[in-house]
Amino acid sequence: MAVKFLTIKRLRFPKRFGIRSGGLRMRVLIDYRPALRERTGAGEFVHQIAAALARHAALKIDVTVFTSSWKDRLRPSARRELGPAEAVDVRIPVRMLNLGWHRLGWPPIELVARRRFDVVHAAHPLAIPSTRAAQVITIHDLHFLDFPSHTEAEIRRDYPGLVRRHAERADMIIVPSHHTGRLIRQRLGISHDRIALCRPGAPAWADRIASAREPRDIVFLGTLEPRKNIGVLLDAYTRLLDAGRPVPDLVLGGKATAAARGWLDRLTRPPLAGHVRHLGYVETDQRLELYRRARLLVLPSLDEGFGLPVLEAMACGVPVVVSTRGSLPEVAGSAGLLVDPEDVDGWAGAIQRMLEDDPFAAASAASGRLRVREMTWDHAAEALKQAYEHALVARQAR
Numbered sequence: 001m002a003v004k005f006l007t008i009k010r011l012r013f014p015k016r017f018g019i020r021s022g023g024l025r026m027r028v029l030i031d032y033r034p035a036l037r038e039r040t041g042a043g044e045f046v047h048q049i050a051a052a053l054a055r056h057a058a059l060k061i062d063v064t065v066f067t068s069s070w071k072d073r074l075r076p077s078a079r080r081e082l083g084p085a086e087a088v089d090v091r092i093p094v095r096m097l098n099l100g101w102h103r104l105g106w107p108p109i110e111l112v113a114r115r116r117f118d119v120v121h122a123a124h125p126l127a128i129p130s131t132r133a134a135q136v137i138t139i140h141d142l143h144f145l146d147f148p149s150h151t152e153a154e155i156r157r158d159y160p161g162l163v164r165r166h167a168e169r170a171d172m173i174i175v176p177s178h179h180t181g182r183l184i185r186q187r188l189g190i191s192h193d194r195i196a197l198c199r200p201g202a203p204a205w206a207d208r209i210a211s212a213r214e215p216r217d218i219v220f221l222g223t224l225e226p227r228k229n230i231g232v233l234l235d236a237y238t239r240l241l242d243a244g245r246p247v248p249d250l251v252l253g254g255k256a257t258a259a260a261r262g263w264l265d266r267l268t269r270p271p272l273a274g275h276v277r278h279l280g281y282v283e284t285d286q287r288l289e290l291y292r293r294a295r296l297l298v299l300p301s302l303d304e305g306f307g308l309p310v311l312e313a314m315a316c317g318v319p320v321v322v323s324t325r326g327s328l329p330e331v332a333g334s335a336g337l338l339v340d341p342e343d344v345d346g347w348a349g350a351i352q353r354m355l356e357d358d359p360f361a362a363a364s365a366a367s368g369r370l371r372v373r374e375m376t377w378d379h380a381a382e383a384l385k386q387a388y389e390h391a392l393v394a395r396q397a398r
Helices: 041-055 076-081 094-104 109-113 153-169 178-188 206-210 230-242 258-266 284-293 308-315 328-335 344-356 358-374 377-397
Strands: 026-031 061-068 086-090 119-121 134-138 172-175 195-197 217-221 250-253 276-280 294-299 320-323 337-339
Touching: 026 041, 026 377, 041 061, 041 076, 041 308, 041 377, 061 109, 086 109, 094 153, 119 377, 134 153, 134 377, 153 178, 172 178, 172 377, 178 195, 195 377, 206 284, 206 308, 217 230, 217 284, 217 308, 230 250, 230 258, 230 344, 250 284, 284 294, 284 308, 294 308, 294 344, 308 320, 308 328, 308 358, 320 328, 320 344, 328 337, 328 358, 337 344, 344 358
Parallel strands: 026 061, 026 119, 061 086, 119 134, 134 172, 172 195, 217 250, 217 294, 250 276, 294 320, 320 337
Antiparallel strands: none
């Protein structure tokens, strides 16, 4: 069954929320903490959806972004992009606040933020406690259930044991893909009418990059962690080098976790030395340059809740080779080559075809740009507004 919204022709909001259909504005708090330091996939989603909701005047939503850190503050550039959104910035250590929220359900957000909201939207699978607001959570994937050892800090400590309880308590669950929605229904037993699909949008700068591309490199973007399957990518690239054909450099963009040490060691030795380079965490300006220089994007992940680099690459006119696992087939569709993540020869062959068959690569790039045309952050904001409305009705019915 496809993930879909509960169908309600006319929504009537409870008086205690202070809003009515077509009436007053909805007050929404969005947990901005994943975007505060490094905007990887989840952080980029939070930043862009908050900005889209704030600038979309017709949605009648007053957006407040919430940040909590002892030392990190909202960047001025990010603050400008958030436009009319308000910001609540408290100096409470994230670990301390999460321990209280996840384990004790305290303190309520109204006490922390010193104001009231109609909807409180957590950026992760565990709800933010509230005395009155409708509670919305985001679940990008359930990888932490199967491989908790691949996670760190609060995710390892809290998510596997608490996600079912929080999902059952949430008024609405936001997912980026049908794949994640199916997993939530199957693994957590949540009914489809409490799951809302909200796909990420293509970046505003995509057309500018597509028109000024100078393709040179094979590019990977993402955190270097076990589920990204970098070892198979390096094995496939090694086989291309051993075959003696000219092969572009392989560029790995993304923060390296402790589990990436073995992969990084391989880059210092033949045959990969001098052919593969690791950039570390990629800031936005670097990301634009990577797409401008990309011959193709490769993403051999064992699991993905969405795969934002695939969407960005296709929007920029970059052909993609992606794994057959997780949501990646759903995102790429027929626009790219799909390869089993454990098939080293298959990866080598797919990369070689994209490099040597220019008409095929051009057709894949054109198909990708066409595929993402309807994936915009404004569309995502409209879908999220509808999810918030359903959350309000669900809250009243509890």
